[in-house]
Amino acid sequence: MKHKAAPSRSAFFNGWDEGIAVSELWKYVLDQKGYDVSLEYADPAPAFSGVASGDYDVIMDAWLPATHEDYVDEYGEQMEDLGAWNDEAALTIAVNEDAPITSLDELADHADEFNNQLIGIEPGAGLTRITTDQVIPDYGLEDMEYTTSSTPAMLQELRTAIDNGDNVVVTLWRPHWAYDEFPIRDLEDPKGSLGEAESIHTFANPTFVEDNPEVADWLRNFEMDGETLYSLENLMFNENADTDDYQPIVEEWVGENQEYVDGLTN
Known part of the structure; x- marks a missing residue:
């Protein structure tokens, strides 16, 4: 996600719709700001290792403290946690x-x-x-x-x-x-086997953060509640389930949520 430079890559998990939705939204937002962003599907292990190594710049679907703790324990020192954008997970x-x-x-x-x-x-x-x-x-x-x-x-x-x-x-x-x-x-989980409520975090490669402080600040301040996320996911994956060309769909959603989107980079 480097300004008017060679394309950088943001990883998101196969099938994890919230990660796909917010990644596609941020691609749209950053494209409008003159950045060149490409998105790639990856399973969790190569996604986290890729951010740690610099093969990817950003991953926006890291669940903590439980779901992805193994990956964060392994790669956390080589990544920068930009904070949680949703705490209703x-x-x-x-x-x-x-x-x-x-x-x-x-x-x-x-x-x-x-x-x-x-x-x-x-x-x-x-x-x-x-x-x-x-x-x-x-x-x-x-x-x-x-x-x-x-x-x-x-x-x-x-x-x-x-x-x-x-x-x-x-x-x-x-x-x-x-x-x-x-x-x-x-189903109720009386034994707590599924864990407590989690937060969805954005992690970035430290070099990316250093080279793109403005974008890093936007991502640190990013928040999206469940209702807003549902509306984006519904438009992308339900009402338009027959396509994976998401940018026109995101553009439509942005038109209906312009005030929120403008606030992402203010």
Whole structure:
């Protein structure tokens, strides 16, 4: 993200919609300011290591203190934390609204009613690690089939089950547009296996921060609440689900939220 220089790269995670949304928003904002920004999908491990090494400049979807703590522990000294832009984040296990259970401690006894399947996201995701290491053993779910592939695949399974009137249980997180799109609710987590509420941070390569102090200050001051994020995600991933050309969609959203966007660089 260097002013009128060779393109720099910002990494965001495959399928993590909030990271894609805010990265695309900041690409639009910085392009308007004369910066040249390129975005690349990456799994968490290469994204964090890339920011640490300078292969990437910025990552905007680091969940702390739990989800991505392993990566921050490993690479944190080689990155600069520019702070949290959302403090409403939480890992969840969600079911259809009319599911027969309300709590994770009921799931093992009702597994057959969910086709004995827990549907997950990317294998390398922090949510996947916590589900495997904490949720499944804590609630005795070892006999359920825990499938991992991708966030889009999970969302398609969720959509299909809802459309068919079937019970479904998926790994999810807040904030996410799926909560506005589908009649779903979170299962209670009485053992606290999913952790407490988290914050979503921006991390940058120190050289980038040194070379681009103005942008670094904008990113330090960046805040986006859940309602604002939902509206951007909904336009990008729900109302325009048939395209991944996001910049025209972001431009449309900016036109409806100009005062907020202007404040990002003031």
